[in-house]
Amino acid sequence: MTAEPDAFRRNRTAYRIAEPLITFHHAVVRPESAQLSRRRGAAQVWERSRATFLSKVVGPHFERLCREWVEWHAEPATFGGMPIQVAAGTVADPEARTRHELDVVVHGAVGQDQGILLSVGEAKWHKRMGVEHLARLRRVLRLLEARGIDTARARPACYSGAGFTSDLHAAEARGEVVLVDLERLYTES
Incomplete structure (x- = not known):
C-alpha cells in the first residue's frame, strides 16, 4: 500500500495498492471467482472484466509510470x-x-x-x-x-x-x- 499526498490539498491522501498483480486480483479475479472456479466461461469473464482491468489496474499503473x-x-x-x-x-x-x-x-x-x-x-x-x-x-x-x-x-x-x-x-x-x-x-x- 502506498500513501500519495494530493498535489493541491495537503489534508487529502490517496491510498493505493502498489503491486499491479494484487490490484488485478482484487479488481478482476475476486469478483469473478465463482465463475472462474467452474473452469468455464473465461472468455465471458474477460469480456465483462476488460473495462475494469483497463480502468482499475492498467490506468493507475500507467499514471504512476508517467509520474x-x-x-x-x-x-x-x-x-x-x-x-x-x-x-x-x-x-x-x-x-x-x-x-x-x-x-x-x-x-x-x-x-x-x-x-x-x-x-x-x-x-x-x-x-x-x-x-x-x-x-x-x-x-x-x-x-x-x-x-x-x-x-x-x-x-x-x-x-x-x-x-x-x-x-x-x-x-x-x-x-x-x-x-x-x-x-x-x-x-x-
Whole structure:
C-alpha cells in the first residue's frame, strides 16, 4: 500500500495498492471467482472484466509510470524547470459542481524559485488523446489561477499509450502542450 499526498490539498491522501498483480486480483479475479472456479466461461469473464482491468489496474499503473518518468527522467527543459515534487491532484470546479482529477502534477524549481507549478497533466493508457483533453487542462489552470496559484509557467501535458490526434500534435508544435507517448516515455528524457 502506498500513501500519495494530493498535489493541491495537503489534508487529502490517496491510498493505493502498489503491486499491479494484487490490484488485478482484487479488481478482476475476486469478483469473478465463482465463475472462474467452474473452469468455464473465461472468455465471458474477460469480456465483462476488460473495462475494469483497463480502468482499475492498467490506468493507475500507467499514471504512476508517467509520474516516475517526470520525476526521474524528464529533462528540465521539458517543463521549463527542474521537477521536485510530482504527484496526482484534484481541483474543485464549483461552477460545474465537479472536481477534476489530474494524473501528473509537477512542482519544481526555476532558477532560485522553488515550488513553482510547472505542469498539470492527464494520462490515458488506452485512449487516443485529443484537443478536448487540452481544453480540460486549460480549464484546470484557470481554476487554479482563480485560487491564487501562479500558473504563468505551468504547461499542460498529455501522456498516452494510444497516441494523439493530429490537432493535438499541431498544438504541441505551437508550444501549447507537452506530449509524452510510449516512445518518449521509454527512450527519451
